[in-house]
Amino acid sequence: MGRSNETFNKKDKEKKRLKKQQDKKEKAAERKANSSKGKGLEDMMAYLDENGNITSTPPQTLHPKIVELADIAISIPKRVAEVEDELKSGVINFYNKAKGFGFIRNDKNGESVFFHVNQLSYQAEENDKVRYSTEPGPKGPVAVNITKV
Numbered sequence: 001m002g003r004s005n006e007t008f009n010k011k012d013k014e015k016k017r018l019k020k021q022q023d024k025k026e027k028a029a030e031r032k033a034n035s036s037k038g039k040g041l042e043d044m045m046a047y048l049d050e051n052g053n054i055t056s057t058p059p060q061t062l063h064p065k066i067v068e069l070a071d072i073a074i075s076i077p078k079r080v081a082e083v084e085d086e087l088k089s090g091v092i093n094f095y096n097k098a099k100g101f102g103f104i105r106n107d108k109n110g111e112s113v114f115f116h117v118n119q120l121s122y123q124a125e126e127n128d129k130v131r132y133s134t135e136p137g138p139k140g141p142v143a144v145n146i147t148k149v
Contacts, residue, residue: 087131089149095126104130104143115143122148 046054088106090113095102100117102124113134117124124130124146132143 087133087145089129089131092124092126092128092130095124102126104132104146113141113143114139115146119144120146124148 045058046056047058049055049059088108090104090106092102093105093112097117102115103112104115105112113132114137115132119132119142129149130146131149132146134141135144136142
């Protein structure tokens with residue numbers, strides 16, 4: 001007698017495949033039943049109440065706030081330029097003569113400010129007390145008009 005070509009493993013795989021197809025069909029039918037397609041615009045609208053919560057009902061305003069068109073400002077506030085007339089004082093805490101740059105530590109707040117040798121009015125050394133003013137540079141404030149105290 002001949003044996004069947006179907007083994008237990010083949011039957012099991014076929015059952016799993018059919019079960020997977022059936023689950024997929026059930027999920028598709030459930031999605032179709034719960035679909036929001038075909039609903040009207042009113043069903044899809046969402047509103048914000050006075051507390052900022054999302055609701056499905058439009059807010060009931062008894063006294064609507066009237067806004068004049070001239071009161072609406074759409075722009076970026078202008079930066080106020082920082083004008084510093086007063087000279088700052090500090091100490092040169094690092095200076096590289098070969099490369100021509102250094103840093104000055106401010107006496108008041110302890111911030112370090114970069115300077116270049118072109119801004120010096122004398123032959124500078126480390127630990128010199130200096131007076132300077134600052135200008136905005138590409139990477140932050142830069143000391144200019146540096147004089148020895």
